[in-house]
Amino acid sequence: MKYGFCRVSRPGLDAPGSRVFLSTQAYREWCAANLPAYLGYQPAPLE
Amino acid sequence: MNDRSPFNPLQAQEVAKAFAAAGVDYLFIGKGAAILLGFPGTTQDVDVFPAKDADNGRRLVAAVRQLGFTIDDTVENDIIAGRDFIQLTDGPFDLDIVFAPDGIENYAEAKRRAVTEGIFPVASIQDIIASKRASNRMKDRMDLHLLDLFRIEYELRR
Numbered sequence: 001m002k003y004g005f006c007r008v009s010r011p012g013l014d015a016p017g018s019r020v021f022l023s024t025q026a027y028r029e030w031c032a033a034n035l036p037a038y039l040g041y042q043p044a045p046l047e
Numbered sequence: 048m049n050d051r052s053p054f055n056p057l058q059a060q061e062v063a064k065a066f067a068a069a070g071v072d073y074l075f076i077g078k079g080a081a082i083l084l085g086f087p088g089t090t091q092d093v094d095v096f097p098a099k100d101a102d103n104g105r106r107l108v109a110a111v112r113q114l115g116f117t118i119d120d121t122v123e124n125d126i127i128a129g130r131d132f133i134q135l136t137d138g139p140f141d142l143d144i145v146f147a148p149d150g151i152e153n154y155a156e157a158k159r160r161a162v163t164e165g166i167f168p169v170a171s172i173q174d175i176i177a178s179k180r181a182s183n184r185m186k187d188r189m190d191l192h193l194l195d196l197f198r199i200e201y202e203l204r205r
Contacts, residue, residue: 004056004059004079004082004083004088004089004090005056005057005058005059005079005082005089005090005091005092005093005140006089006090006091007091007140008091010091013091013134013136013141014136015136016136016137017136017137018118018119018122018133018134018135018136018137019133019134019136020121020122020125020130020132020133020134021130021131021132021133021134022130022131023131023132023147024131024132024145024147024148024149024182026131026132027131027132027134028182028184031184037185039186040184040185040186040187040189041184041185041186042184042185043183043184043185044183044184044185044187044188
């Protein structure tokens with residue numbers, strides 16, 4: 001991998017426009033509610 | 048010995064040059080930061096952890112505009128106000144501005160522990176891992192074991 005930063009499709013995250021969250025927790029909740037699980041932004045299950 | 052090019056993180060270089068020119072006080076954080084320290088991974092976006100003060104926010108706005116991001120007045124004010132998490136997608140790449148990363152108490156402490164790799168101010172590997180552990184997302188869980196192993200090697204060679 002030459003650049004370390006790659007461009008792939010990420011449904012939801014690729015939607016145009018900036019997103020501003022008043023707390024990091026709000027961002028986590030938005031990710032959990034709006035992004036497909038396979039992107040990995042959902043909370044991890046308890047170990 | 049081979050003739051391959053050295054690691055060349057162009058997006059991070061663009062950020063570092065623009066932020067330095069504007070005088071932004073910040074650190075790279077997240078998986079991109081780990082990559083800058085030598086972790087052999089990939090990521091889609093660049094995460095930065097800026098100092099939270101209005102003047103730094105204004106410099107940050109100037110820098111991201113210089114990079115080609117479109118920022119309206121509302122988002123400009125949000126950056127200057129230091130809203131916890133700002134995700135910019137209207138630009139040449141995805142840029143997350145994280146004023147309050149999980150697992151890190153404050154910017155001053157993170158800056159004290161940070162390292163400089165070439166032109167890159169980078170959060171410490173300890174803080175990168177702590178932040179990923181605290182965020183507790185599935186993708187972070189998958190990375191954490193390898194990051195912990197990388198940390199051992201990284202600290203041995205420093």
